[in-house]
Amino acid sequence: KKKFGMSNKIIPLSWHNDLKNKIGFEVSAIDDDFMLFDKIKLLQVNFPFRLDVTVFIICSKGTTRGRIGLRQYETVAPCIITLLADEIMQCEYVSDDFEGMFLVMSKRFTDSLFTNIRAQIPMLHTVRKQSSITVRETDLNLLKNYYSILKYVVEMTENPHRKDIIKHLLLAFYYHSSSWLHSLPEQTLPPTKHDELVGEFLQLAERHFKSERQVGFYAEKLCLTPKYLSQIIKTATGKSANEWIDDYVILEAKALLKSSKLTIQQIANELHFADQSVFGKYFKRMEGVSPKEYREM
Numbered sequence: 001k002k003k004f005g006m007s008n009k010i011i012p013l014s015w016h017n018d019l020k021n022k023i024g025f026e027v028s029a030i031d032d033d034f035m036l037f038d039k040i041k042l043l044q045v046n047f048p049f050r051l052d053v054t055v056f057i058i059c060s061k062g063t064t065r066g067r068i069g070l071r072q073y074e075t076v077a078p079c080i081i082t083l084l085a086d087e088i089m090q091c092e093y094v095s096d097d098f099e100g101m102f103l104v105m106s107k108r109f110t111d112s113l114f115t116n117i118r119a120q121i122p123m124l125h126t127v128r129k130q131s132s133i134t135v136r137e138t139d140l141n142l143l144k145n146y147y148s149i150l151k152y153v154v155e156m157t158e159n160p161h162r163k164d165i166i167k168h169l170l171l172a173f174y175y176h177s178s179s180w181l182h183s184l185p186e187q188t189l190p191p192t193k194h195d196e197l198v199g200e201f202l203q204l205a206e207r208h209f210k211s212e213r214q215v216g217f218y219a220e221k222l223c224l225t226p227k228y229l230s231q232i233i234k235t236a237t238g239k240s241a242n243e244w245i246d247d248y249v250i251l252e253a254k255a256l257l258k259s260s261k262l263t264i265q266q267i268a269n270e271l272h273f274a275d276q277s278v279f280g281k282y283f284k285r286m287e288g289v290s291p292k293e294y295r296e297m
Contacts, residue, residue, distance in 0.1 A: 009198045028154045030163055033109035036151050036207065037116040041094055048251055049092045049259040054105045057081040058143045060134075062098030066091040067133055069206075070247050075132035078140040080177060082131055088255045101147045115169050124255075133177070146173050175215075197222060201229065202244065209248035211272045215241045250286050253279075257295045264291045 029035040042057065042064055042137045065074060065091045075081050081100075085090060085107045105113070117138070122202045135143070146169070153165050204218050212218070218241065219226040233241040249271060268279035283291045 009274070020068045023210075029167065030154055032167055032174075033106045034154070035104040036102065036147070036154055038103075038147070040101060040102075041098045042091060045096045047258040048088050048090050048255040050182075050255050051083055051085055054107070054110050055081075055083040056103040057083075058103075058140070058147060059102040060099045060101075060140060062095040062100075062143075063093075064091060064095070064098065064235060065093040070251060075130050076134070078137060079132045079134045080143070082133075088251055101144070103147070104149070105170075113170055121201050142176070143173075146176075167216065194232050194236055197224075197232055199231060201241065203244050205241075205248055209245055209266070210252065210270065213242075213249065215245075215247050218245075232278050250283070253283060253295065257291055264295075267291070 027035050027037050041062075047267070048067075057080070059075060059079050059081055061077050063077070064073075064075045064081070068087055075100075075182075113220055150166060150169055150173075153159075153162050155170065156162050159165070200222060204221055208217070213228045216229055219229040222229060224232075230241045233244065235238070237244070239247075239270055247296075253267060253271060256270065257263055257264075262270065264279070265276045268276045271279065273279035273282065280292075283294070285287075287294060
């Protein structure tokens with residue numbers, strides 16, 4: 001079965017095929033690069049999984065709650081929800097009255113879309129902190145119009161230029177929605193030196209957690225002693241540096257166990273554990289169940 005943008009490590013939800021097979025209607029799409037649909041609610045998935053696509057959701061009704069990476073999120077309509085490719089998410093709750101219009105883009109398509117304006121995408125940084133932006137009802141109507149035009153163009157199958165037309169329409173959508181991003185309230189106080197250190201540590205942990213689980217590695221990168229770094233992280237966040245590193249490792253392990261076909265030994269190798277036994281003991285100490293038990297839950 002063909003998968004939409006399949007990762008060779010984690011198999012995400014198969015948007016293109018599974019939606020048509022399970023929901024029973026044809027998804028408006030251009031190849032495996034761009035899709036539109038509005039006849040389903042957001043899927044509630046009670047385990048972490050990695051997205052291999054970027055998803056924009058124009059939410060007109062309802063609320064959702066869950067986690068993106070290690071960050072909790074909650075959305076309330078009317079709003080735009082942005083889910084970026086390569087993020088691990090867990091959608092824990094979707095209200096019964098949820099209604100949304102979905103725009104799904106492959107990483108290949110997203111890269112081609114933003115090739116010439118990468119210097120103008122502060123949006124990506126903002127979205128990683130705030131995945132939902134509240135909009136006014138008048139703006140919601142405008143977004144619905146964008147969606148209708150995009151759908152019309154996608155269904156013009158005889159037009160050889162429809163992918164280029166879609167790209168220009170999406171850029172217009174981006175420029176319009178970015179004005180709301182820039183209007184979000186900023187911090188009333190500038191970040192302190194400690195705030196900056198916490199941010200740098202979390203970025204390093206997200207980048208290196210698979211191979212580096214010792215605080216000393218991160219302290220050396222930040223030119224600090226392990227003890228001082230641990231004090232800063234604990235005071236600022238309420239969790240120790242080791243706890244943050246463990247959180248990243250466990251989140252990745254859960255996503256691999258639930259949404260990949262890798263064996264537990266292969267997952268242990270992927271996360272740089274000495275062997276499957278060491279990984280199993282670590283996972284059970286953190287989660288209370290073995291990796292095998294978690295995979296079968």
